[in-house]
Amino acid sequence: MTGTKSVVVEAAATARTTSVRPAGYSVVKAGRRGASFLVHRRSVVVAMALTVLLAVVSVAYLCVGERFVPPAEVLKVLLGQESSAELVVGTLRLPRLVVGLLVGAAFGVAGALIQTVARNPLASPDIIGISQGAGALTVGAMTFGVTSWTVLPYLSVVGGLAAAALVYVFAWRGGLHATRFVLIGIGFAIALRSLTTLFMTKGDYLVAQQAQIWMTGSLNGRGWDEAAPLGLVLLALAPAVLWAARAQRTVSLDDDTATALGVSLGRVRLGLVVVGVVPASVATGVAGPVDFVALLAPQIARRVTRTAQIPLLASALTGAVIVVLGDLLGRRLFAPVELPVGVLTAAVGAPYLIWLIVRSRTSGGRG
Numbered sequence: 001m002t003g004t005k006s007v008v009v010e011a012a013a014t015a016r017t018t019s020v021r022p023a024g025y026s027v028v029k030a031g032r033r034g035a036s037f038l039v040h041r042r043s044v045v046v047a048m049a050l051t052v053l054l055a056v057v058s059v060a061y062l063c064v065g066e067r068f069v070p071p072a073e074v075l076k077v078l079l080g081q082e083s084s085a086e087l088v089v090g091t092l093r094l095p096r097l098v099v100g101l102l103v104g105a106a107f108g109v110a111g112a113l114i115q116t117v118a119r120n121p122l123a124s125p126d127i128i129g130i131s132q133g134a135g136a137l138t139v140g141a142m143t144f145g146v147t148s149w150t151v152l153p154y155l156s157v158v159g160g161l162a163a164a165a166l167v168y169v170f171a172w173r174g175g176l177h178a179t180r181f182v183l184i185g186i187g188f189a190i191a192l193r194s195l196t197t198l199f200m201t202k203g204d205y206l207v208a209q210q211a212q213i214w215m216t217g218s219l220n221g222r223g224w225d226e227a228a229p230l231g232l233v234l235l236a237l238a239p240a241v242l243w244a245a246r247a248q249r250t251v252s253l254d255d256d257t258a259t260a261l262g263v264s265l266g267r268v269r270l271g272l273v274v275v276g277v278v279p280a281s282v283a284t285g286v287a288g289p290v291d292f293v294a295l296l297a298p299q300i301a302r303r304v305t306r307t308a309q310i311p312l313l314a315s316a317l318t319g320a321v322i323v324v325l326g327d328l329l330g331r332r333l334f335a336p337v338e339l340p341v342g343v344l345t346a347a348v349g350a351p352y353l354i355w356l357i358v359r360s361r362t363s364g365g366r367g
Helices: 002-017 041-063 071-078 086-118 130-143 152-171 178-202 205-215 224-252 255-260 265-287 293-305 312-332 341-362
Strands: 025-029 036-040
Touching: 036 041, 041 071, 041 086, 041 293, 041 312, 071 086, 086 224, 086 265, 086 293, 086 312, 130 152, 130 178, 130 205, 130 265, 152 178, 152 224, 152 265, 178 205, 224 265, 224 312, 293 312, 293 341, 312 341
Parallel strands: none
Antiparallel strands: 025 036
């Protein structure tokens, strides 16, 4: 075993000192004497394409509604110029769009990190109990009279972290086994959802009705007051997400190789879980548990980029596209009846979840 470790370490040191780089990557240097890093070319192209797609979907979101607004008028509002569409676009649609963008990006990043730690495409925050933990504490607070949307997102973080800690502790047996992590998470998700239902039955009827709408995952009525805490949390997490993007590479290695390279897998995995839980919990507090976005976005991003690790930027952009497009369809598909965005994402995500389970069984249970 010692000989194997020395070979691995020697190979890693040799790779660092040579100019050989993996196929599909380019070396980018920051200045003449700055640090150099590898960039996956296809990931850059995909991220640019997703950005363009997201811009198109966002413009369509601001244009389409009970009253159609021409793209030229939308552009005037976005540039701060005087426009007759200021009320419709700037006051009603734009804040809701920003919330959708932030919620989708948060769920996309959270799903990517949780799936990386578990090494399982089934391990998303809404499957393994993290969203349910955030939801249980949020609904419980609403039952006891806390209804301020500037407070609820932070309570959701506490609930999500508590649920993640319980799942992590119960799943740990000398290491983090992917199947056990998912199964224990599903058990906690069921228990926490039952607790949420209990809170709803014990609370005031109007509060319970509000909580029921929130539980479906909706952007209806969301505005700048809800976007602010989520935006601040994501901004504060930016350095941690950059660290997570690099840490993904070591976690993706097998345990023996990572340990031989001197990586403390336990600490790295715990850090990735925390970085993933916080945005998922805040997003849940803002918009409710918008199911399956954190499940779908990372897998779509990984397939289109064809990378070994789940790309965080592409996952965030994909999650934003899913939420914004889902909310747009929910607003107009059965107009004047408005469907919550969570209904649309569940309609797409549930069949995909079934397909993943069937695929994992046919491949011998390997995630």
